[in-house]
Amino acid sequence: MSDETLLSELCSICNTNASKYRCPGCSARTCSLPCYKRHQQWAQCSGQRDPTKFVKKSQLVTPAGIDHDFNFLTGIERDIEKADKGLAENSHGSAPTPRSWSQSQASQKGQTNYQHLEAAGVKVIRAPKGLSRQKENKSHRSSTKKSTGSRNIMWTVEWLDDRKKRLLTETSSTCQIALAHPFAPREQHKTKKRKRNAQSPPATNSPTTQDAIPTTTNQDKPHSPSGGRVSDSSAQAAEEVQAQLAKEDSPNHSDDGSITKPMGNGEHRFFLLKPRTSSSKHVLIPLSATDTLGDCLYNRTVLEFPTIYAFPGTLPQLPDEFMLEEEYLRQEGEEQKEFDALISELDPEILKRLKEDGQQPDRQSTREEVDSKDILDVLKKDFGAVI
Structure with a gap:
């Protein structure tokens, strides 16, 4: 055993x-x-x-x-030294080196640095963490520097059209609105290219002139050594561009006889959504199609990232669920005036009573604290007498 x-x-x-x-x-x-x-x-x-x-x-x-x-x-x-070293590298007083910038970008991959967005002059309202809008926000500062030494902002932009089709894009702050929106057909880019070529004198047999010629023209008319056919087709393309420009610049006549000139680039009208307003309608801020995204967002407020509506340029007025910022501010001013007039008509005794009612909880809590102290003192005296 x-x-x-x-x-x-x-x-x-x-x-x-x-x-x-x-x-x-x-x-x-x-x-x-x-x-x-x-x-x-x-x-x-x-x-x-x-x-x-x-x-x-x-x-x-x-x-x-x-x-x-x-x-x-x-x-x-070791952990304390590592934390102190990280704070020293990320301090605001010293500019980060290219190595530390890349390291910080790698460590914060997938996260939005709101300080960079606010430094660009944009007030960003943060959505609660975990919501889909917060997860969709991939806005960040570009890794390439400009000639001035600063960096562009790559914005996550939400685009909505008149059919409520929603698209998300990554757009640079230096890009024009007309070139950034994703609802433009592919032919529009060719038309813009022909506009630029039509403004300059066409050169025979030059690459730019050949790029401006439509594909159908190249197939119908064979290229001749003298280049005469190329010049004729270039002139025809220039006439088409001039007609297109005249059509876009011409005002639209509505049914009641009034003239409404479309906003935007002739194809679309662009509006920035103003978030968190007191109105039941969506408040829109008109944007110029030739302005850059950074200029349109400067001194503006966005919810995580900008929301831009692209309506057809021939639309005479906005749908009923939308209103312009100018109209919204006018209504806000009128409602404030009505409220001030209502307050001025009230009896001073009623205003005084309302003010006292607003301060009533503070007085009640103070009285309860005093009563509890008195009760505690009495209990101490009673128990002391018994002991």
Whole structure:
């Protein structure tokens, strides 16, 4: 019987062999590495010692106990030094080096730096963390520097058309609205290119002139060595461009005889959504198609990222669910005047009573505090007299 191993000394996993090892995390006894791995899987044990666990003095004054405490304190000092170094690199006083800039960009990948957006003159209202709009915001500062040394802002822009089709794009703050919106057909870019070529004198057999020629013209008219056909087609393209420009610049006549000139670039009218207004309608701010996105957003407020509506240029008026900022401000002013007039007509006694009612909770809380102190003093006196 003396040669038999006690049950308390057997392996806690196989219960066959004598235990040789003790788990640092939970002190479980095991006989081999397979049994230890099985213990970690069954008990969900990490196998790491808890440095804050109570240790007896007899176990502390040992080489192993001193070694454990030394490693624990050294790890704390290392974490503090790492945090101080990170704060020094990200301080506002010193400009970040290209290496630290790339490192910060890599560490904050997928996160929006709102300080960069507000530095561009845009007030950003943050959506609650976890909502879809907050997750969709990928606005960031561009990694390439401009000639002035500053960086552009790559905005996440929400585009909506008259059919409520929603598209998200990554647009630079230096890009024009007319070139940035995604609802333009592909032919529009060719038309813009022909406009630029028509403004300059066409050169025979030049690459720019050939690019301005429509594809159908190249197929119908073969290219001649003298270049006469190319000049004729260039002149025809210029006439088409002039007709298109005249059509876009001409005002639209409404049914009642009034003339309404479309806003925007002739194809679309662009409006910036004003967030969090008191009106039941969506308040829109007109934008110029030739302005850059940065100019349109300067001194404006957006909810996480800008929302821009693109309506057809031939639309005589906005739909019923929208209103312009000018009309909204006028209504706000009228409502404020009505409220001020209503307040001025009230009896001064009523105003005084309303003011006192607004301060009533503060007085009530103060009275309750005084009453509780008095009750506590009385109880102390009573118990003191009994003792």
